[in-house]
Amino acid sequence: MTADRWWLARLLFTGRQQIILAGLAMLGRAGVLVLVPWPLKYVVNCVILGRHPPHWMVSLSPAIASERIALLNFLAVVMLALAAADAALDYCGNRLFLSAGQRTVYALRRQVFNHLLSLPIAYHRHRRGGELMSRLTEDAGQIQDVIVVAGTSLFPHVLTLAGIVGVMLLIDWRYACLVIAILPMLGFINYRWSHLLRAHLRRTRGREGELWGLAQEVLAALPLVQTSGREPHEQRRFALQGLSSLRAALAATRTQAQLRPLIDVLIATGTTAVIWYGAMRALSGSLTPGDLLLFLAYLRGLVTPVRQITKAAPQLGRCAVALERIREVFDERSPVCDPPHPVVPVRCLGRMEFRGVGFAYKPGVAALADVAFTLAPGRRVALVGPTGAGKTTIAMLAIRMADPGSGQVLLDGEDLRRLPLRYVRRHVALMLQDSPLLHGTVWENIAYGRPGARRADAIEAAIAAGVDDVIRALPDGYDTRVAERGGSLSGGQRQCIAIARVTLADARVVILDEPSSALDATTERRIAGALRRLGQDRALLVIAHRLATIRDADEIIVLAHGRIAQVGSHHALLRNGGIYGSLLRDHGVEALPQVAAE
Template identity: 40%
Template structure:
């Protein structure tokens, strides 16, 4: 914890210094508390000579005032210390959370794909909160307890060394109990944290897929699954609590036995005249106060162990270095003037299981390339490589002939935009979603981008137009509407190279036509790479590359690939796309295929048609299926 969190603690040293001063002041006021009562007993109530003092009334008033002053001062010191510790804790937690979140943003996609969102959320929230408590309140409280014990031991040694010796002998017994319990507490806490992460992940997973859950009538099943995970989490937490409670009980019993024995010994020494009643009062008061800090300190290892488990989870993220970083000497990417390309590129998510093997392709400036192939062929991996979300294992990905690894990440992302298959929208206004990639964009630029992406018309029908607050993930919009907003976002961003990853997957025929028309307008004067298995989209490209099992198996335009009667032609037949739908690839032909008026009656070549002439959305009415 010290090694990981020292950078967050150093800037707060003035606050820790103040907390230390207040801890010392609290120790002093705590030690002074019983002394007015000692003098009350020895000088007023039970004087040593057996007679009454002439000034007993005055001494009584002074002692009461002293007791009041000490109590008020102790409360004030405690109040100030509590506030200072809270402020320190929040500042430390804010710094850790911010850096933790920033690191998660920079970690590679394969890390996020391997760790559930609920688990990561737990690290940012509950794990940070637990560590914050240890780094602030627990540390300062432990310092106060240690100072209190030292002060009490010194005073008691002066009063009666024999009683003090009996008190000190209890400490090794407490140490034995602590050492015996620490390992059990750590194991129980580690298991509880793993189960807690599984519970959060299950909740997040089910809530994200709520539409699917409801559509399949799986509400009860999901509730039962969550209840089962919740019960498992409850049992793990209760196991931790039982282990901690057993430890606390053992400490409390030991303290109770020691207290009883020491009070009996102290009373015996008063009877023998070795101590005054006031001395015994000091001793018993310190005895109760002594075992309080002792118990707290004896439980400190258990608290540190629990927090240490969480701190290690946080430290693992903070120690993890991003795979994709700016190399030394990286330069900003210039505005593309030639194009992008892959040369001899191979890639594997798992060593020994390549996804791409020796892929070569070029995307000339201002042209459109379609990358097609069955699911699992490696198409989306090419999109990630072109955007430098991944680096190739072998070969190079270039922009104007320069390896992307020799260019700064920010400049690559500025010039190469990505529209994902699942259009990601935030719980924000339509305008904020469109301008997400360039928040400083003016309203005029946002509206113009929406018009280019064929989204302006439906946006105007929303309750507050561009100021309409969208539901989480854009759930209140159709798939085609979400995709067109994502295209508008790409337009506002202004990236000269645009990567479209399965832009029409899951859309009905009308939505597909609308999105394809928007893609045509967005792609004008842009270099575009379209990753797709939809032939209605692929046939509009200037050039088509066909992938199968990570290898380029075919290249050419629509007519050439149809004539080759290979993988591409087979995919066209499955989707009822044939030569009649793709006669030519000039700009005029693409305008025919991509009707700018998706709601109007389509040209016969507007959409793929079934064998019986009925309009389809890529699915046949005769039982044929899309390639999986």
């Protein structure tokens, strides 16, 4: 938790000006709250009982001090002024702390979001999006709440507590010690219950994250759920997960509810003892009625901060848990990062070489072993093989989503690990089999492939890719709004947009994960021609699942169990038989028809 505090302190630096000003306002308010009971003391002693005013009051204004009504009026004005000062300082402090909290949460969410973008795809595949979203939204929001609570409740009340204790010790240290005696017991109870509450809150936040992760997962797969008739099953799963979250929340509520009655009983006991002792001293004449009233007001002033600190304990506990959960995200580190001293080539030629590459997702289980081949501009290489052979792994290594465990992946003779990540991602483009689309227009999704691209650039790229008429056939053409994840478009339409986006990116090495898997025959022929044009001066690596799409490749690499089993042209591999022939027979293909370009 110490590391979390230092990390939060560094984060608060973003709103330091507001926090400093708010702290000064609350410091002033604490001084005002310490002064509030004093006019009441002089009302009782000097106005009601007629005792002689203190020397400083006589020196300040003899006329007022000598006349009871004038003194009463003066003290009433002082009380109103103190109340006004308390309200003004409270307003300024609250507003500034709210501003600081909002700025801090804004900075925190940016940091979390940026860090999530830097983490590898493997990290996101093993975690539910809803659970990560709960950390980005709800957990980050807890930080703002605790800044406000700490600034507007804890800080001024702790200062007030310290001021009251100091003043009481100056007035009558014996009486003050009796009053102060209850504070260590209150502190121990608060500390003990806060730790128990934090454990329950940690469990509650974990259950809630799992619940929202389940909800997002099911809603994202809603077509599958409905077409499979699995609504009752998912409703039961959500109810069970929600029940687990409810039980954790009830346990936290029970612990939270136990704290206040304990504090109330202890405060009532201490208050009774203090009143009894003070009344006995007032009766004996060793304590004036005004001083007794002042001590009782300060006792009440002590109780208020203690209650506020107790009320803040659950919020502080939630904040501590939120900090832990956010720190867990920041503790994750991507294995892929920029080198300390990167090499930045003047231009990219587009020659990529895999040299003895090996890779394993788990220790001792090789996904790739001794893979070696070359991609050159103007050449089209196809990668085929059964599921799990390592085709997608090669694509991830080429785009540097991961680094090889052994061997090298070279771009124009330089190891990718020596190049800046932005340079690699700029010159090596990857189009996934199910390319995602973002909320916006069609042309904006195409323009996403190149920073700063305009609508005209997106249209030009679609024309070059041979999908212009497909896009113009949409309801609003290039201005058609795309729903989340492209749900308003067919699979073929989504893939046409993705191919236009890759074309606009103008990378020197293009990796296509089955670019025609969701297209009809007419659109497939159009894209085949676009790919030929695209590959005239670029290196193309086509990961093929439908073997009918790779007949025209300059070279076909057949993978099996993470190794290269065969290399050659389509006709050469047919003559040699082996794994390639088996794959064709498994797909029910004996003679692959030529795919004509438009």
